[in-house]
Amino acid sequence: MCGIVGYTGSDTAAPLLLEALRRLEYRGYDSAGIAALAGDHLGLVRAVGKLDNLAARLAEQPLAGTCGIGHTRWATHGGVTEANAHPHSADGRIAVVHNGIIENYAALRAELEAAGANFASQTDSEVLAHLFAAGFAKGLGPLAVLQGVLARIEGAWALAAVSLDAPGVIMIARNASPLAVGLADGFSLIASDASAMAQNCGQVLYLKDDDYGLVTPAGPQIYDRNNQPANREALRISASPVMVDKAGYRHFMEKEIHEQPDSVAHTLAAMTGPDGQLTAGLQTAQLKAVSGLVLLAAGTSHYAALIGKYWIERLAGLPVAVELASEYHYRQPVAGPFSHALVISQSGESLDTLMAMRHAAAMGLQTLGLVNVPDSTIAREAEAVLPTRAGPEIGVASTKAFTAQLTVLFAVALALGRTHGRLEKQQAGQLHEAVLTMPGAIGRALSCVPQIQQIAKQLVLSHSVLFLGRDLLYPLALEGALKLKEISYLHAEGFAAGEMKHGPIALIEPGLPVIGLVSQDALQAKTISNLREAEARGADLYLISCGAAGEQVDFARQIVEMPACNPLLAPLLLAIPAQILAWQAALEKGTDVDQPRNLAKSVTVE
Numbered sequence: 237m238c239g240i241v242g243y244t245g246s247d248t249a250a251p252l253l254l255e256a257l258r259r260l261e262y263r264g265y266d267s268a269g270i271a272a273l274a275g276d277h278l279g280l281v282r283a284v285g286k287l288d289n290l291a292a293r294l295a296e297q298p299l300a301g302t303c304g305i306g307h308t309r310w311a312t313h314g315g316v317t318e319a320n321a322h323p324h325s326a327d328g329r330i331a332v333v334h335n336g337i338i339e340n341y342a343a344l345r346a347e348l349e350a351a352g353a354n355f356a357s358q359t360d361s362e363v364l365a366h367l368f369a370a371g372f373a374k375g376l377g378p379l380a381v382l383q384g385v386l387a388r389i390e391g392a393w394a395l396a397a398v399s400l401d402a403p404g405v406i407m408i409a410r411n412a413s414p415l416a417v418g419l420a421d422g423f424s425l426i427a428s429d430a431s432a433m434a435q436n437c438g439q440v441l442y443l444k445d446d447d448y449g450l451v452t453p454a455g456p457q458i459y460d461r462n463n464q465p466a467n468r469e470a471l472r473i474s475a476s477p478v479m480v481d482k483a484g485y486r487h488f489m490e491k492e493i494h495e496q497p498d499s500v501a502h503t504l505a506a507m508t509g510p511d512g513q514l515t516a517g518l519q520t521a522q523l524k525a526v527s528g529l530v531l532l533a534a535g536t537s538h539y540a541a542l543i544g545k546y547w548i549e550r551l552a553g554l555p556v557a558v559e560l561a562s563e564y565h566y567r568q569p570v571a572g573p574f575s576h577a578l579v580i581s582q583s584g585e586s587l588d589t590l591m592a593m594r595h596a597a598a599m600g601l602q603t604l605g606l607v608n609v610p611d612s613t614i615a616r617e618a619e620a621v622l623p624t625r626a627g628p629e630i631g632v633a634s635t636k637a638f639t640a641q642l643t644v645l646f647a648v649a650l651a652l653g654r655t656h657g658r659l660e661k662q663q664a665g666q667l668h669e670a671v672l673t674m675p676g677a678i679g680r681a682l683s684c685v686p687q688i689q690q691i692a693k694q695l696v697l698s699h700s701v702l703f704l705g706r707d708l709l710y711p712l713a714l715e716g717a718l719k720l721k722e723i724s725y726l727h728a729e730g731f732a733a734g735e736m737k738h739g740p741i742a743l744i745e746p747g748l749p750v751i752g753l754v755s756q757d758a759l760q761a762k763t764i765s766n767l768r769e770a771e772a773r774g775a776d777l778y779l780i781s782c783g784a785a786g787e788q789v790d791f792a793r794q795i796v797e798m799p800a801c802n803p804l805l806a807p808l809l810l811a812i813p814a815q816i817l818a819w820q821a822a823l824e825k826g827t828d829v830d831q832p833r834n835l836a837k838s839v840t841v842e
């Protein structure tokens with residue numbers, strides 16, 4: 237999603253800003269730009285497409301100046317054009333970058349145009365540039381101008397602005413969209429994502445909602461919503477340079493798929509208490525206090541939540557509701573039998589999920605954040621954090637974060653089952669042992685790449701693909717279809733196999749690829765029967781199974797057989813071939829594996 241960076245110090249800003257933008261590249265964007273103050277000149281360079289295009293422009297037209305801002309834009313208001321790219325300027329003296337949405341931009345634009353302003357873009361963000369320009373035109377100082385702008389706008393923002401009328405100063409503000417200031421000697425950085433500053437600053441401070449302030453080379457001066465000076469705590473940055481290293485792999489997604497034996501093992505270690513039991517990092521009293529859970533998430537994290545629901549209900553006997561974060565807070569949900577909201581997010585920054593968490597908290601639910609980015613907004617706002625230890629996930633398609641989320645959810649289910657007396661000690665011990673075998677099983681599962689490559693070659697010849705599974709493998713069917721759509725742009729749908737006869741079976745036609753997901757669970761025979769119904773109508777069946785479940789099937793074109801595992805853990809294992817299938821299909825089609833079109837890694841708008 238959109239990224240903001242800024243620098244003020246004594247070095248030339250533009251190369252540093254470009255480098256910082258590169259560290260945000262993984263978030264997804266479609267245009268980029270940089271502005272810098274050089275004496276009495278404001279330089280501005282923008283380009284559509286990848287940062288290499290911006291770098292080429294900067295090589296032709298280098299930007300001088302030691303104070304500047306940069307932006308990667310993911311289009312919301314207005315198409316992908318250079319004019320719509322940030323930074324925006326109004327009068328050649330001010331440059332502004334913005335993440336979020338200015339909800340009252342239409343009224344502001346009409347008012348500014350009536351007063352003589354000329355707009356150059358279709359964006360909501362450009363109104364900010366004109367508001368800043370109007371403030372400086374009145375002879376106000378940067379703080380007063382910023383306060384004046386903030387008093388006029390509604391919506392969500394992280395914003396940064398520089399002006400020839402305030403040399404060396406970056407004006408910043410935040411409301412619902414993250415923004416951080418990097419602390420260093422002799423210069424200051426700002427960024428929407430601390431990882432952009434990790435190379436240069438050891439510590440950052442995060443702005444809270446409605447914070448604003450001025451940043452100079454000496455550091456920031458922040459004010460809160462009551463216009464009082466605010467001391468925000470400086471935190472160590474957890475992101476590391478490893479983020480930009482593909483470690484010899486062609487793509488981050490490929491690297492991240494292959495890291496899963498380690499990421500699941502590390503996450504299991506983090507879920508293990510001092511007595512060697514899986515506690516999910518929660519105290520017994522905290523676990524006993526749970527009477528029911530609402531799981532809030534989006535996208536792949538939502539599919540992890542669906543699997544978590546099956547586990548928690550089955551192992552702990554507690555009521556669980558899974559909610560799409562983007563729907564939850566708008567539909568007046570009731571707190572019901574739920575004591576806790578478990579909020580699942582890789583990035584910890586998805587705005588839908590953050591707003592859903594705040595809604596749950598306002599309803600009186602205790603909030604638990606299951607996040608992969610430890611210093612994210614959700615991690616900071618949740619009452620307790622259950623960390624996944626997947627390490628930075630850069631590929632837009634979530635892979636290792638998904639399996640790490642499943643690992644935490646299984647630990648939560650087991651810990652709740654034990655403390656609520658649903659699981660006998662021996663049962664809990666067996667399940668613990670079973671999950672400990674998963675890093676090894678996932679490692680062996682990775683050897684299916686050549687076989688899946690052959691299946692992918694067939695899949696990309698089709699116009700559509702169906703994924704079918706039952707029970708715990710139904711949400712995985714949804715996730716397998718999402719992965720394929722996201723990075724190969726092949727149309728795909730996931731269905732509960734038992735639902736096919738209620739409608740979707742009409743989609744089956746000769747040659748339609750169907751991916752069947754099967755484990756040795758209680759529903760194995762029923763799933764196989766549903767797959768046979770599809771095959772009997774002409775579908776080309778490809779089976780992904782574990783523990784010899786595929787031996788019962790003699791009508792599949794190919795069977796990808798995974799190692800044996802406890803059927804309860806099958807989604808964790810079968811996720812691997814599903815991810816590999818999407819990756820291989822993307823390679824066959826030549827799409828951008830790590831930064832698929834139209835998508836962003838961290839979705840910070842509604």
Ligand code: M6R
Nearest residue numbers: 535536537581582583586633634
């Ligand atoms: O960072 P989050 O887990 O909150 O992100 C939620 C979704 O945007 C994310 O899972 C998205 O669906 C991924 N691109 C899936 O691969």
